Amino acid sequence: LQWEKQVRASAAPRRPGGLSVLVTGAAGFVGSHVSLALRKRGDGVLGLDNFNNYYDPSLKKARRALLDGQDVMVVEGDINDARLLAKLFAVVPFTHVMHLAAQAGVRYAIENPASYVHSNIAGLVTLLEACKSADPQPAVVWASSSSVYGLNEEVPFSESDLTDRPASLYAATKKAGEEITHTYNHIYGLSITGLRFFTVYGPWGRPDMAYFSFTRNILQGKPITVYRGRSGTDLARDFTFIDDIVKGCVASLDTAERSTGSGGRKSGPSQYRIFNLGNTSPVTVPALVGILERHLRVKAKQKVLEMPGNGDVPFTHANISLARAELGYQPTTNLEAGLKKFVKWYLSYYGYKARNDEVTRTGSAKIM
Numbered sequence: 134l135q136w137e138k139q140v141r142a143s144a145a146p147r148r149p150g151g152l153s154v155l156v157t158g159a160a161g162f163v164g165s166h167v168s169l170a171l172r173k174r175g176d177g178v179l180g181l182d183n184f185n186n187y188y189d190p191s192l193k194k195a196r197r198a199l200l201d202g203q204d205v206m207v208v209e210g211d212i213n214d215a216r217l218l219a220k221l222f223a224v225v226p227f228t229h230v231m232h233l234a235a236q237a238g239v240r241y242a243i244e245n246p247a248s249y250v251h252s253n254i255a256g257l258v259t260l261l262e263a264c265k266s267a268d269p270q271p272a273v274v275w276a277s278s279s280s281v282y283g284l285n286e287e288v289p290f291s292e293s294d295l296t297d298r299p300a301s302l303y304a305a306t307k308k309a310g311e312e313i314t315h316t317y318n319h320i321y322g323l324s325i326t327g328l329r330f331f332t333v334y335g336p337w338g339r340p341d342m343a344y345f346s347f348t349r350n351i352l353q354g355k356p357i358t359v360y361r362g363r364s365g366t367d368l369a370r371d372f373t374f375i376d377d378i379v380k381g382c383v384a385s386l387d388t389a390e391r392s393t394g395s396g397g398r399k400s401g402p403s404q405y406r407i408f409n410l411g412n413t414s415p416v417t418v419p420a421l422v423g424i425l426e427r428h429l430r431v432k433a434k435q436k437v438l439e440m441p442g443n444g445d446v447p448f449t450h451a452n453i454s455l456a457r458a459e460l461g462y463q464p465t466t467n468l469e470a471g472l473k474k475f476v477k478w479y480l481s482y483y484g485y486k487a488r489n490d491e492v493t494r495t496g497s498a499k500i501m
């Protein structure tokens with residue numbers, strides 16, 4: 134009962150007309166930022182996260198503490214737990230679900246393919262089943278990925294492009310997610326918005342991503358591995374700053390049409406949308422390293438290797454006209470400025486001090 138009370142309090146909007154949002158993956162990078170932004174506006178937010186150890190769980194706990202401080206509760210649980218989901222939907226009439234829980238990362242699929250099926254396919258279906266049966270049916274906004282464009286060579290990537298050449302199991306599960314959500318829209322009238330994020334970075338980011346692990350290694354004087362394409366070309370990514378992504382997520386929630394169906398029946402039109410959320414200006418990996426070196430005031434020791442073919446694609450580049458037109462999405466932070474904010478966070482979180490031309494470590498937070 135105490136638990137139900139806490140869940141209800143966290144999910145209750147603080148302003149008239151505010152949303153009540155279940156955020157899955159709330160202890161994750163994007164999920165924690167979106168939860169804080171919604172709370173700041175006065176929306177009701179309840180987080181759900183299984184706190185898995187794909188990367189440093191203490192970072193997830195630190196994000197949770199941040200949410201705690203803003204009265205956002207994060208329930209520890211798995212999206213595959215149908216009973217837990219049914220309980221949450223019975224306690225709270227969520228207006229929206231922001232579904233960000235997933236097994237992320239492209240290379241890890243070689244090591245642990247089952248985790249992608251567990252979270253990105255089975256977990257997605259379990260969550261959609263719960264949404265389908267909920268009354269009212271929440272509008273669902275979820276994270277797909279730019280990786281669905283796979284080996285496409287024509288850039289920039291547009292939503293209408295074919296997505297039939299995934300280069301990793303991660304990409305394949307995100308593509309499957311787009312098709313699975315489509316069927317739930319078609320049969321049950323669930324309102325669905327899929328967001329294809331392009332390489333999101335920023336404070337409180339993911340330690341498995343290149344900008345993060347490069348920063349760690351550069352500061353520790355360890356070498357970084359920079360991959361190049363088969364033909365000697367540099368890899369490039371359409372790096373997108375977290376605050377821009379958050380704005381795109383919030384605009385998607387605000388413009389999502391509420392379903393009219395309930396109890397698993399379709400009873401009226403509902404939306405199925407897909408948007409690119411990128412930055413529209415790809416940067417090569419060597420240029421990324423250059424920016425980090427400048428911000429960190431340390432030269433990187435680089436090992437340059439040919440891309441081993443473990444799931445990475447050579448380049449990404451978003452066409453964002455659709456998101457601009459329908460969501461008013463307009464990224465405003467370039468990589469230089471965004472990495473400056475990331476480095477500032479990193480140095481403070483891990484207890485480094487930047488003085489004159491030198492960065493020294495004084496803190497004791499575990500570096501993973």
Ligand code: NAD
Nearest residue numbers: 158160161162163182183185211212234235276330332333
């Ligand atoms: P993240 O790993 O930081 O966040 C995901 C969170 O989900 C984690 O806290 C994890 O513990 C949780 N989780 C995983 N499986 C779960 C399960 N079965 N049940 C409950 N919780 C579970 O990743 P992120 O970078 O914040 O990514 C958020 C979403 O955006 C993911 O769907 C990811 O695939 C997608 N995405 C991210 C990027 C990016 O560059 N960060 C790019 C494209 C797409």
